[in-house]
Amino acid sequence: MLKEKKSFNLRAFLMNYALYAIMVLMIIVIAVISGGKFLSIRVLRDILTQSASRIVVAMGCMFVIVSGSADLSGGRTVGFAAVISGSLAQQATYYLKFWPSLPELPAIVPVLVSIAVGLGVGCFNGFVVSKLKVPAFLATLGTQMIVYGANCLYFNKAPNNSQPLGGYLDSFGAIGTGSVLGVPYLIIIAFAVMLAVWILQTKTCLGKEIFAVGGNPEAARVSGINVFKIQMITYAIAGACYGLAGSLEAARTGSASSTYGLSYELDAIASCIVGGCSAGGGVGTVPGVFFGVIIFNVINYGLTFIGLSSYWQFVVKGIIIIGAIAVDVRKYNKH
Amino acid sequence: MEQTPVLEMCGISKSFPGVKALDDVSLTVRPGTVHALMGENGAGKSTLMKCAFGLYQPDEGTIKINGEEVHFDDARDAMDKGVSMIHQELHPIRTRNVMENIWVGRVPYKRVGPIHWVDEKKMYADTKALLEQLEVKLDPRTMVGELNASNCQMIEIVRAVSYGAKVIIMDEPTSSLTEVEAEQLFKIIAQLTAQGVAIIYISHKMDEILRISDEVTIMRDGKLVGTWPAKELTMQLMVSRMVGREMSNQFPQRTHTPSDEVMLEVKNLTSANPRSFVDVSFSVRRGEIFGIGGLVGAQRTELMESIFGLRPVASGEIWIKGQKAKITCAQDAIQLGMALLTEERRASGIIPMLSVMENTVLANQTAHTKQYTGGKLFLNDKQRGADAQKYVDALSIKTPDLKTQIQYLSGGNQQKVLLGRWLLVNPDLLILDEPTRGIDVGAKYEIYTLMEQMVQEGKTVIMISSEMPELMGMSDRIMVMCEGHLSGIINGAQATDEKIMMLASTYEQANV
Known part of the structure; x- marks a missing residue:
């Protein structure tokens, strides 16, 4: 009897913490192969820095998933925002200036503009999904294409003619490369976004209403929640996150092109689901999604670190996604 | 005359983390009988039946069918061995027709080479034969999505019969049926038992149970209370055995008196949906319990949901506490002091x-x-x-x-x-849509007491109900609807089953 109970607990433990167990296991394996070099502050900092914009995208995506919807427009919105913020953050002397007559702006301006662009895309998504009642999957697929097209058209404007952007102002580049007390700004921004999202989700009425809408939209409507408003807001927040992530990407890489952000939305969705969000809506936590993002970047970084081809990351990621869902399905199927 | 029981469950126990759902429960069902299973919610009826249907594996105990010990791997296994279950919530495949729903998973086929071709002809003929055997008037090729709840249930029963079921478990089969539909179900149950099939009938409706069952098993808190022939039982006895104490009244003492102040007045309200309610006018006073009766399809729910702002209205006025109200969404209604407990607990609750x-x-x-x-x-x-x-x-x-x-x-x-x-x-005005559907006697009484309390505090309760005793036992006045029309409002004290049924089935005669 006692034995049975023990094995049951182990099983429950594995079910609940499978993600963390896998991550720890992977870190141990990579650390052993690399002779312990993997376990350093520098590696941790690199992984977090690389994850920063992914975290921001995943946080936005989580809002939409928790509200019971889907959003495929994330990646291309990141790309568009990256190009726009890059084009507004160039030095006056750069030989291929996107807007030749534009004065040098404070670094915050391109960031705010790209957030605004993301917000606009998000509102458009929200309108199409909740007002025109186009299924979210298809609506955002359409948006994805529109945004990509708009990005390419913008990016192809003379004199740039689709050449990668560069020559950023130092103040803008610093967002991506600078640090305070050894902590990169990118990590600080990502954690600030997570904190804000966590507070919004768990401490405010809006957060509670998003969970309610995702859990049962009809019950939410009957209880006096404006489902249209909630959907608009979730898409708008998601869009704003994509916009911010776009600027972070541009600043981090010191460049930008219309191919930026490709398939970020799929990575974000995978991170959310692996991180414990229910694909049906109504369930999702900030720490879960954070680890969902980190686990993919640990794989990414770790495999390169031990000298394996980075193409392996796709194979390993795919296995983890399938495994995580397989465990998840069993977790909720209690009997 | 001792027959071999068709289903025998001995000493069944089942635990879930933290709860012992079943504790040494035994159940013996004889062929050709209706065996009612009763108990409050959480008494363990459903768990016991899920063990009998292979959905749960009991921790202890044995299950015998026709005297032979069996073990069910899953529901399909149980069905193959002669146990079928009609669930309370039906999940038919709405986009497929009747016969495909019946034969799903084991469609008859003809084999040509390596390919199994669906034998439509045989499927149609077999379905037709089954439907005729049970005197169900349905075309095997009708899309199930077009059928009502009652017919969907018939399909489930036909499916159980097609598996050669010896025992059919029915979980609250009449909870979503009208009285006429329920009668049809009872007829089919009689036919099935005449053919030697045993029915395990789970229900909270005691009049039904006393009427159709041969034996009654009562459970409480995961334990067996006992099994009695239905003839030896009365409602009082059943209730006291279920709750474990004497329960003298089904309804609380009525102590409130409605005031003259009008709480809600509805004037010539017509739905935006042309097939819904038309030109409905009534008023409800403060401190009144206002019942709304009618058959399924009378548009009672639609009327109340429209007043609450959940459905669009084409014309008409709603006045609350003497003021004309503009309600376009639930939030408006809530702010005006209204509350609506919807009919579908899972879908919209x-x-x-x-x-x-x-x-x-x-x-x-x-x-x-x-x-x-x-x-x-x-x-x-x-x-x-x-x-x-x-x-x-x-x-x-x-x-x-x-x-x-x-x-x-x-x-x-x-x-x-x-x-x-x-x-x-x-809220000042609480609208309850079938508030006691599918819940046990004890909880029902608590809800009735609560309604009584609310009106005593000067609030107003509107209750849609399909249960006649409840309507008559609780309401000060009863408004009856028929096919989207108001067919009459009767005083609760003077209401009888016949009066309500008359109004519910015709509206032309009404003149209020």
């Missing part, structure tokens, strides 16, 4: 994965945001917890704690949480 607390404060949070934030940005979790706890206590909701996801509560307790959600809004 609970948010399954959220906690009991979140579910309780849901409507309040939106209508009275200030209450939980004090005008600030952040929620006051302490206040929310206290409010939820207050109603968990007041309604004696059985839940391990406030954090438990509502989906793990029994139906009656879920209903009480939803009631708590609306009481927390502190």
